[in-house]
Amino acid sequence: MDRSIFQGLSAFPLTPASADGVVDVEALGALLERLVAAGVDSIGLLGSTGIYAYLEPSERRRAVAAAVEAVAGRTPLIVGVGTLRTDGAIALARDAEARGADGLLLAAVSYTPPTPTEVFGHYAAVAEATGLPICVYNNPTTTHVVLDDDLLGRLSRLATVAAVKMPLPKDGDVGADLARLRAATAEDFKIGYSADWGTAPALLAGADAFYSGVAGILPAPMVALAGARGVARRRKPPGWTRRSSPCGPCAGRTAACGSATPSARCSSSPPAIRRAPCCRFRARCWRRWPRRSAGCRAGRCHRNLRHPLLAHPLIPAKAGTQVKPLRSHERSGLS
Structure with missing residues (x-):
């Protein structure tokens, strides 16, 4: 069983269909071709x-058949098989496996909220009926079923249950x-999140996957955003991970101002950074956050300096910044 299909960026496309619920397989194939060409790590078919x-x-079977043909094994295909009845989910799971899907996405039975024991029985029955790896779809907004940590722990130890798709x-x-x-x-259970505004926080926190x-x-x-995770981790300054860290621009340039060490530390929290004192001259950072050229307002040596929190791979740094020492009369006016 390949659990690696539940890692990285999983793209969930629309299912083009008519007002009568007939799937447009040609339009679906065109959508999937774009996803394969872009290089997503997996495709989530028939999600919410x-x-x-x-x-x-x-129609769900037609969509699966069209998707398998369009993707042609180039990208892992994860098929949603959730339905109101366990026997229906088993039938859809077996059909997806027979048509060539690589994995399954399974939500809990909804309408009348089941007990944790019933939810476990639902997943166990589907897992026993197929050899494909299953991702637990934890979506209490639509199913009104909350999968707590204890239940997820039990599900993670089923032989073919390999991952979970969590809300933020x-x-x-x-x-x-x-x-x-x-x-x-x-230990080998894959944990991913959904809700697109949380893509960067989830990936930077170490989630195995993001379902988008x-x-x-x-x-x-x-x-591009998902691929920047490794770069962001390498470039992430101490101020992002420690509440008390030196203000990077001023800490590296206080010698030019005549000070050996900064007298204040900036918080890693953006609201605190907006008005945090940066050095012994009581310079203050730009109030608006974020900006490409954020810096302090005190003197020339503090202008156009980037705060470490803004050193993000998707925000290019301003090159060639020159540090000029303050004249004596300028320093006296700031003390």
Whole structure:
């Protein structure tokens, strides 16, 4: 079983269909060709973006057949098989496997909320019926079923349950959420997130995958964003990970101002950075955040200096910045 298909950027395209729910297989094939060409890591067919809940089983099978033909093995294809009944999900899973899908995305049975025992039984039954790796679709917004850590831990130990697609945490702390899930689930269990505004935080926090609806429409920018994760980690300054860290521009240039060490430290939090004192001259950073050329307002040696928080691979640094020492009368006016 290949668990690696649940890593990286997974693009979830729309499923073009008529008002009567008939899938336009030619349009679907064209959409998938763009995703393959852009280099996404996997394609999520018939997810919520792909209106799986509103298509007849026969149309879902047509969509799977068309997708397998269009992708032709060039990119892993993950097929959504969620439905209102366990036997229906088993039938869709077997059909997807027979047609050549690489993995499955399975939501809990909804409408009448099942108990945790019933949810586990649902996943266990589908997992037993197919040899394809399954990604648990944890989407309480639509299913009204909350999969807690204990249940996810039990599911992660089923033989063919390989991953989970999580919503972003309500408090926004993806790192803490991810650490808690890692502790509760099997060692080789893949954890990914969805909701496109959280792409960068989730990937930087160490998520195995990001499941993106935007990537299904605009794959190239999302591939670039996901690919920048490694660069961002290498370039990420200490101020991003430690609440108390020297203000990078001023710490490296205080010698030119006549000071050996900065007298204040900037917080890594953007709101604190906006008005944080940067050096012994009480210079203050630009209030608007972020900017390409953020710097301090005190003297010439502080102009056009980039704060380390803005040293992002997608925001090019301003090259050739010259550091000029202040004259004595300029320093006295700032002390």
